[in-house]
Amino acid sequence: xxxxxxxxxxxxxxxxxxxxxxxxxxxxxxxxxxxxxxxxxxxxxxxxxxxxxxxxxxxxxxxxxxxxxxxxxxxxxxxxxxxxxxxxxxxxxxxxxxxxxxxxxxxxxxxxxxxxxxx
Amino acid sequence: xxxxxxxxxxxxxxxxxxxxxxxxxxxxxxxxxxxxxxxxxxxxxxxxxxxxxxxxxxxxxxxxxxxxxxxxxxxxxxxxxxxxxxxxxxxxxxxxxxxxxxxxxxxxxxxxxxxxxxxxxxxxxxxxxxxxxxxxxxxxxxxxxxxxxxxxxxxxxxxxxxxxxxxxxxxxxxxxxxxxxxxxxxxxxxxxxxxxxxxxxxxxxxxxxxxxxxxxxxxxxxxxxxxxxxxxxxxxxxxxxxxxxxxxxxxxxxxxxxxxxxxxxxxxxxxxxxxxxxxxxxxxxxxxxxxxxxxxxxxxxxxxxxxxxxxxxxxxxxxxxxxxxxxxxxxxxxxxxxxxxxxxxxxxxxxxxxxxxxxxxxxxxxxxxxxxxxxxxxxxxxxxxxxxxxxxxxxxxxxxxxxxxxxxxxxxxxxxxxxxxxxxxxxxxxxxxxxxxxxxxxxxxxxxxxxxxxxxxxxx
Ligand code: HEM
Ligand code: HEM
Ligand SMILES: [Fe+2]
Numbered sequence: 001x002x003x004x005x006x007x008x009x010x011x012x013x014x015x016x017x018x019x020x021x022x023x024x025x026x027x028x029x030x031x032x033x034x035x036x037x038x039x040x041x042x043x044x045x046x047x048x049x050x051x052x053x054x055x056x057x058x059x060x061x062x063x064x065x066x067x068x069x070x071x072x073x074x075x076x077x078x079x080x081x082x083x084x085x086x087x088x089x090x091x092x093x094x095x096x097x098x099x100x101x102x103x104x105x106x107x108x109x110x111x112x113x114x115x116x117x118x119x
Numbered sequence: 120x121x122x123x124x125x126x127x128x129x130x131x132x133x134x135x136x137x138x139x140x141x142x143x144x145x146x147x148x149x150x151x152x153x154x155x156x157x158x159x160x161x162x163x164x165x166x167x168x169x170x171x172x173x174x175x176x177x178x179x180x181x182x183x184x185x186x187x188x189x190x191x192x193x194x195x196x197x198x199x200x201x202x203x204x205x206x207x208x209x210x211x212x213x214x215x216x217x218x219x220x221x222x223x224x225x226x227x228x229x230x231x232x233x234x235x236x237x238x239x240x241x242x243x244x245x246x247x248x249x250x251x252x253x254x255x256x257x258x259x260x261x262x263x264x265x266x267x268x269x270x271x272x273x274x275x276x277x278x279x280x281x282x283x284x285x286x287x288x289x290x291x292x293x294x295x296x297x298x299x300x301x302x303x304x305x306x307x308x309x310x311x312x313x314x315x316x317x318x319x320x321x322x323x324x325x326x327x328x329x330x331x332x333x334x335x336x337x338x339x340x341x342x343x344x345x346x347x348x349x350x351x352x353x354x355x356x357x358x359x360x361x362x363x364x365x366x367x368x369x370x371x372x373x374x375x376x377x378x379x380x381x382x383x384x385x386x387x388x389x390x391x392x393x394x395x396x397x398x399x400x401x402x403x404x405x406x407x408x409x410x411x412x413x414x415x416x417x418x419x420x421x422x423x424x425x426x427x428x429x430x431x432x433x434x435x436x437x438x439x440x441x442x443x444x445x446x447x448x449x450x451x452x453x454x455x456x457x458x459x460x461x462x463x464x465x466x467x468x469x470x471x472x473x474x475x476x477x478x479x480x481x482x483x484x485x486x487x488x489x490x491x492x493x494x495x496x497x498x499x500x501x502x503x504x505x506x507x508x509x510x511x512x513x514x515x516x517x518x519x520x521x522x523x524x525x526x527x528x529x530x531x532x533x534x535x536x537x538x539x540x541x542x543x544x545x546x547x548x549x550x551x552x553x554x555x556x557x558x559x560x561x562x563x564x565x566x567x568x569x570x571x572x573x574x575x576x577x578x579x
Binding site: 080081083084085087088092095099102103105106107109110118 | 400513520
């Protein structure tokens with residue numbers, strides 16, 4: 001494998017790790033992602049996707065864990081309305097993160113960066 | 120259009136869209152009845168409106184599937200349809216039978232309809248989605264047989280592609296599983312089994328094959344990606360759909376008096392059911408990213424991607440939400456179920472039919488793609504309908520969570536109707552979203568008539 005192929009491989013592995021962290025392997029996926037980040041070189045596609053994965057997952061951690069935690073704290077654990085918001089919010093936003101990570105995964109397979117248009 | 124006989128699809132699609140409008144009109148009527156109980160009572164009682172809403176949905180989706188097959192199969196098989204006249208004849212039979220059935224729901228009390236149609240000779244009426252009088256059901260079987268014969272002969276005597284074979288398998292499955300609707304055992308547990316053998320094995324089994332093949336076809340056309348790549352995806356998707364979906368039926372056997380082991384089997388296998396839907400998302404994203412050309416029909420690409428996303432959300436995510444037995448213990452038959460039912464049906468089957476229509480209708484009208492204005496209007500309708508469906512789902516989910524908490528989870532549970540009063544706000548919001556959906560649908564219809572600058576086609 002030459003250097004370029006190696007970076008492509010790392011790009012797609014990073015995107016995969018990011019998706020796994022959001023789905024079936026939380027935390028483990030993120031550790032894997034950090035590990036991949038350390039292996040990549042600056043200015044490469046591998047680094048780009050490792051950083052993107054880390055950013056997405058940090059954003060997800062804030063949106064899902066912190067915001068949900070705040071909703072619970074402020075709304076009160078024993079109010080039905082808290083759970084109405086927490087569960088609907090968590091399910092929907094979590095699913096959106098999974099969709100974004102899936103798009104990023106597919107994008108990483110093309111070896112190109114994200115673009116703002118998709119049609 | 121490569122083959123002239125593909126053109127029969129147009130009839131089917133027009134009927135489908137017309138019935139779709141009817142379905143939504145009854146939807147918003149019921150949405151209002153939810154909050155203003157005697158709206159249109161006694162002319163259109165809620166239970167009748169509900170039956171009309173769901174039956175129109177099923178019937179127009181069947182029109183949509185048949186139209187899609189009539190359009191797709193000749194092109195894939197590289198020959199004209201075996202018997203175009205039969206397709207036309209069946210169209211009229213199905214339309215008349217369908218219209219008469221819907222009218223009879225509205226004009227004749229259901230019990231009287233059962234008498235009139237001699238339901239006691241072979242009782243099949245009264246089960247949700249399958250309320251049609253026995254005579255209508257027999258009509259459906261005849262239309263389905265003629266349809267499968269026509270499509271089957273075209274496939275078998277023409278080029279056999281994976282898409283055609285998967286589609287044919289799905290359609291045969293649809294017809295075969297419908298036969299369970301003729302068996303209505305007196306034992307209530309058995310009765311539920313056979314009801315689910317139709318309803319579940321349709322939407323979480325054979326219809327998935329139909330959906331995957333239609334999506335694959337449109338994606339090949341609009342992206343120019345190699346058939347071989349797409350076929351590999353199709354194999355894995357349908358294998359996963361069947362492996363998870365068949366035993367997954369058990370997620371309906373938790374509380375109907377079936378043996379306990381269904382709680383395990385149903386939970387474990389149905390927990391795998393999101394996988395094929397997720398794979399369809401991955402597949403659609405992947406081929407759009409690897410596309411070899413920019414097809415001028417952007418609206419069709421948007422519908423295809425939208426189908427993949429919304430089916431994953433509605434069936435995959437909202438299905439998983441309540442599919443594990445310990446969760447379903449609380450959520451069974453609440454607004455959570457309705458939330459899931461709406462988003463899944465819309466995201467998977469409504470959208471895949473609209474994808475096929477979006478791709479094929481311009482071609483049947485002698486263009487490569489709709490003109491620029493038509494496409495812009497169509498994309499607006501896409502967003503209006505899709506976003507309002509997301510909101511309908513979210514409002515019903517909110518209603519469902521509150522319902523579960525107040526009526527089933529809390530230490531001092533409240534009675535059903537008391538809870539309904541408390542969550543009325545969600546129903547008002549759902550109604551508002553429903554009206555936006557209706558506006559989206561009206562725009563959708565307008566898009567077929569919008570005039571504007573023609574698009575250019577550059578073969579890549
Ligand atoms: C496109 C595919 C799907 C469609 C159209 C669909 C539609 C529906 C509908 C209409 C109902 C309500 C039936 C009734 O009247 O009682 C329902 C129930 C249910 N669905 Fe789905 N569904 C789909 C996929 C899934 C998937 C993939 C799962 C699981 C991961 C799932 C899990 C469930 C469960 C557990 C129920 C029972 C809810 C209850 O106990 O009340 N569905 N579905
Ligand atoms: C394409 C769009 C739609 C689809 C696919 C759809 C599908 C369905 C399905 C499958 C059911 C049966 C649900 C179940 O058994 O759990 C249903 C019931 C219902 N739908 Fe729709 N629907 C659509 C649009 C609408 C709209 C726009 C409204 C109104 C705002 C609406 C209002 C209702 C109501 C009130 C019920 C009865 C729920 C109940 O029995 O509690 N639907 N619909
Ligand atoms: Fe099911």
